[in-house]
Amino acid sequence: MSQRFRLNKEGLINRNKKISFTFNGKKLFGYEGDTIASALIANGIHLVGRSFKYHRPRGFFGAGVEEPNAKLQVEFNGHSEPNVNATEMELVEGLSATSQNCWPSVNFDVGAINNFLKMFFPAGFYYKTFMWPKSFWYKIYEPFIRKAAGLGVASIEKDKERYEHKFEYCDLLVTGSGPSGLASAYAAAKNGAKVILAEDKPRFGGTLLTDDVSIDNLSGKDWAEKIISELKSMPNVTVKNRSQVFGYYDHNMLVMFERVSDHLEKKSKFIPRQRLWYIRAKETILSTGSIERPIVFGNNDTPGIFLSAAAKEYMKVYGVLVGKKPLIFTNNDSAYETALEFKKNNVEPIILDTREEHSSELIDEAKSKGIDIRFSHGVIVANGYKKVKSAKIGKLNKDKNSFEKIETVDCDCICVSGFWTPSVHLASQSGNKLKYEEKIDAFVPDKKKQHETSVGAANGSFTLEESLKNGFENGSNLSAKITDTKTEIAIPNVNEKKYGAHDKFWCMPLPKNENPKRFVDFQNDVSVSDIEIALREGYRSIEHVKRYTTLGMATDQGRTSNLNGLQLVSNIENKIVPEVGHTTFRPPFTPITIGTIVGREVGMEYMPTRKTPMHEWHEKNNAVFVDAGAWKRPRYYKQGNETLFEASKREAKNVRENVGICDVTTLGKIDIKGPDAAEFLNRVYTNAWMKLPVGKARYGLMLREDGIVMDDGTTTRISENHYHMTTTTAQAANVLSHLEYYLQIVWPELNVNVVSTTEQWAGAAIAGPKSRDMLSKLYPDLDVSNDALPFMGYKEAEFFGVPSRIFRISFSGELAYEINVKSDHGMFMWEKMMEVGKEFGNQPYGTEALSTLRIEMGHVAGPELDGRTIPSDVSLNGLVSKKKDFIGKNSLGREAFNVESRQKIVGLIPIDRKSSIPEGSHIVQDQNAKLPNPKLGHVSSSCWSVENNNPFSLAIMKDGKNMIGKKFFAVSPLKNKSIEVEVISSHYVDPEGKRVRS
């Protein structure tokens, strides 16, 4: 098919470059610079989709962001994207577009039967029709709605494209490059301000590209080009096309969506697809222009019906005719420009003007060109199913509520103009309370809320002269305040056509006994009668009407429907529009891709990966890693075909029998220095710290002010005023903030400094009965005997020539040491340990074995210190000093913390000594009791006790130790298991703690 609606000369497209693409499988051609929409219209294709609810045939309505209908599934550059706006997406070679929301095809759609069953789909049909019977919901209603209501199909493939985020700061952000935006940016740039000018479309200039105007004797388009090239040459200006500022957030931060490379045929792999800009602007100029609104009439959604300005844009920018027999239906002068443009291209339009016969510059020009103008006329109903074929038009009576004459005229398109609505979404998002401007029947920004200044059509100024003046003045004044420089700029001479007053008319009446659908919101299929029903059923607030009818929802956000919806409500309610108010304008203004929001934060880049200095060794030795916050920790070291269970059992057993080493670098480490360090620790921890000698470590417990355990760990006195604190891996950051809070705010009088040293030290634990033998080989010159280095002792010594710290502390419950060296020496230390440890049967062990060792010893960790337990709940009340005050002490006296039956830590073993008890199981008396079965506690940690060779668990249970000896069931509905268990002490192995002291 040839491009039979393409004009010979007009347009800004590149006719030297033909582009091939497909639509619903058919191969077509367009030109470089086309959108999918302009190329399809050039090929005479108007039917592109089916409507959301009634599956009515739909075509193009606009030429840009305002388009409510033409959302396509588009495949290009190897990905498939739903809901692509055909009027915005630029044509690229090989692109393939298909219609959405139709089955089996856009020409024959089974769902269109909904159109004839419309009694099932009135306003609020979701809420009414599908309420009952309840069982129908899952089986019948929901699948039906899902199938019927689908828009596009999201790709299930991984997105291979790159997306970026960028943070930018500027003096002035200008959102839109129409006349007022260009003027503002230019004036501010001349004052030396740092300016960002953002234009949503590929071409700069906004209405200057389509309006028949001149500025300083240049055409609008040429003037725009001149200003843009000058701005581009200035170092203080960033000019961006294909970039939409879609959201206005707190403290003058705006977010911009840049389409970087979708329009490129070949692109470097280093160029991202799209980019999200976070722009903190000192001042913003909102020059977002205005969007034409339709007049409502019967079957006004038929393909071939366009906004009048869109029809003009297709001619002037793309060289495309939307039809060859146009009807222009208007209540104002702007549509006359469209008519004149048709005429210029040798197409004869008929103008239907709702106003009574009168005269204006444009009307006179149209008359002089011989255009057929019919005053007091309008379109009653469009005829044609998949394309407009004719229209029933009527001459309105004086009150414009009935007709003096009705006739049918042939046409192949209807271009409608119901006047203009300023795009106030950004102003509204900034917090600006809008005000209703009677003169233009629309909302405009009111008093500034943040630093937003609306200019030009976005502010309700619809003449070029005013827009330019507005732009130059505001751009200059706002930037002068920032740069302290004011460059005088002469406001250029403007030549434009003067518009007469518009008609406050927005909806055509219907003749008696005729009831075609009249749509207010095309995207959501909301008609006049839907809104009438909502009001009749008692919905009053415009926000409720919106939700009940879905008016102004979804990607469209009411761009073309908002004002007409409000007019309808105000008419029926007999209120004026400002009393009805308006609904909230939500970001984003138009849909943006999820990829852009996510940016580079995907996969491994989602957050930083922290690796210990020994990571490579673990990798080489078949470690299977587990995430501990951002850290990667070896969970176990796989030998042959071992399972996790087998490997961890082997590793733990080896620690109990010989010796093992474990990478403990990830533990939080905080350096504490200062003359008041001891006093500080004494307040932070529940136990006493004033008398800890230099060279000794102590286990400490810290609480939150509400008495709940916050963290535990050991702290060592390195020298008189210097302590080394360790925290759990998970709580490291919180503990540091906690300490800083008390030092900076609560007790600033304490002379203490804290700093994180987690990354400075590499740590390895050596645990097991043979660990002392191994240590003596690691430190041949050091006395490591029990007397010289007792439990909780500390020494500094050289480790094969590098400085190291030796702590005799134990998490496994075995005789154990922890060695710290500078991070850079971590790998050296580890490899040396592996080499020296061979003769003692040393093996590395991972977190799974580590858990086993601590669980069977009854040592608590994260699962027990879960933000709900106090020291006595986990048998740590021995560490709570009665003599001194500390953080959280006053809370421990609370009544609920001291009831005897409070849930406390116990041990559990299965009666059969075989079945593992799933973590998270509930403990109940009777496994067959009626639900809800009273819960006595829960299983916090489970392991296979290597010491006793049977499963063992820790649990937090009502009445705690009083339950010892009794039998219960541990029930896990999740794992579908119920295991009979016996309650025992939580210290299953070495309850006296002899081994750590041996």
Place this chain on the structure above:
Amino acid sequence: MLYIKCPYCGLRAQKEFSYGGDATVKRPNINEEVSSEDWDNFVYMRKSPRGKHTELWQHIAGCRQWIKVQRDTATHEIFQTAKVTEEIR
């Protein structure tokens, strides 16, 4: 995203800070008797005002100082920021 003026570092994006609650709450002195009512008020009772609120923030991804921020909880307008040792006027 809020734009918060750290008294030590200057204007920085909100993502560098973490929120720390009401800045006007004062912890009872350590080693001093406190009634359980006063203690409970300190630990649990917080006002949730609509409007001006003086709160603590910590510049965790910056200088790590705790600071005071006087902010409108409804509009997010920030009236003043100060070091914790300074008074918010």
